[in-house]
Amino acid sequence: MKLGILETGDVAPELKARHGDYPAMFRALLGAVDGEMEFATVRVVAGEMPASPGQADAWLVTGSRHGVYDGLPWIEPLKAFLRDCVAARVPVVGICFGHQILAEALGGRAVKSDRGWRLGVQDYDVAPDAPAWARALPPHFAMRALHQDQVVALPDGAHVLASSPTCAFAAVAYGDRERPAAISLQPHPEFGPEFMDELLALRGGTAFATDLADTARATLDRPAAGDVWARAIVDYLHAAAGRAA
Template structure:
C-alpha cells in the first residue's frame, strides 16, 4: 500500500537536521506499525499537487504553521483535491493542520481559537469506538501544538475523541467503521525531544511564556503515539480490504 504524504508545512531548519522533516517523521511512525507500507511525498507547501487521487492508495496531510484561512495559492487546490479523494473513496488521514483543512474542505470550519494555544501533553476522551479502534482506551494522552482548531463539525462525520481544550479532536468522515477519511488534532509523529526543542525554539515568540510554563511539567508523560500509528494502519488496511472487495 502506497501512502502519499501531502507536505503542507516545513520543520524549522534548526530542528530538521536532528529530527528530519514531517514526511520523515510520518514514515518512521507508520512503517513501525506496518513495514509493508510504501511512501511518497508531494510538497504541497512548495506548490506541488498530485495529478489525481489514484496517484497513491491513501493520502496523509501533515501539520503546518499555516492556517486554513491563510491566503496561500495552494490552500484552495488542496481542499478541492481532498474533496476529490473522498468522492473517489481514496482514504485520507489528516493530522493537525491536515485535520483542520479536511474539515474546511468538507463543510466544517476551523479558526484561530479564542481558547489560545494548546501546548504540551493533553488528555483526550474517546467518544466513539469503531472496529479499527477496538482496543482504544477510554482516555489517552497526546502531544499538542495548536492555536487553530475545528469549531464546526463537518456534516456526515463522527466525533472519535475530544478534550477539555478541543471539542473535535478526532473525526471520522462517513461510516466510522469504514470511513472515507479520518483526522486527528494532536501529533502522533512528534517525539519527546522534538516537542521540547520546538517549544524552546518558539518560546516567547510564537508561544507565550505562561503557556509554556504550564506545559513543560507534563512533557515527560507517556503518550499514545505508537497506538495511534497502529490504529491509523488498521484504518488504512480496512479501507484497502473494502476497496478490494468492491
C-alpha cells in the same frame, strides 16, 4: 500499500537536522507498525499537487504553521484534491493542520480558537461508540499537541472519535463510522518528546509566551499514545482499502 504524504509545512531548520522533516516523522511512526508500507511525499507547501487521488492508495496531510484561512495559493487546490479523494473513496488521514483543512474541505469550519494555545501533553476521551478499527484506542489517552487553531464545526456526516474539554473535535471520522472515507486527529502522534521539547523552547517568546512554553515542556515526561494511534491509523488505512495489516 502506498501512502502519499501531503507535506503542508516545514520543520524549522534548527530542528530539521536532528529530527528530520514531517514526512520522515510519519515514515518512522507508521513504518514501525507496517514495515511493508511504501511512502511518497508531495511538497504541497512548495506548490506541488498530485495529479489525481489514484497516485497513491491513501493520503496523509501533515501539520503546518499555516492556518486554513491564510489564503495561500495552495490552500484551495488542496481542499479540492481532498474532496476528490473522498469522492473516489481513496482514504485520507489529516493531522493537526491536516485535521483542520480536511474538515474545511468537506464543509466544516476551523478558526483561531479564543481558548488560546493547546501545548504539551493533553488528555482526550475516546467516544464510547468508537468503530472496530479504533478498538485499540484506550478510553482515555494523552497526546502531544501544539495548536491554536481548532475545528469548531463538523461537516454533515462526520462523527467525533475523541474529544477533550478544550477541544471538542479532537479526532473525527468522515462518512460511515465503520469504514469512513477519511479520518483526522488534532494532536500529533508523530512528535517525539525531544522534538516537542526543542520546538516549544524555540517558539516560546515568539509564537506564544515563554511561561506557556515552560509549562508545556514540564508535561513532556508523561507517556503519550502516539504508537497506539499509529496502530489505529494503519488499521484504518488497511480496513478502508479492504486489506488486513
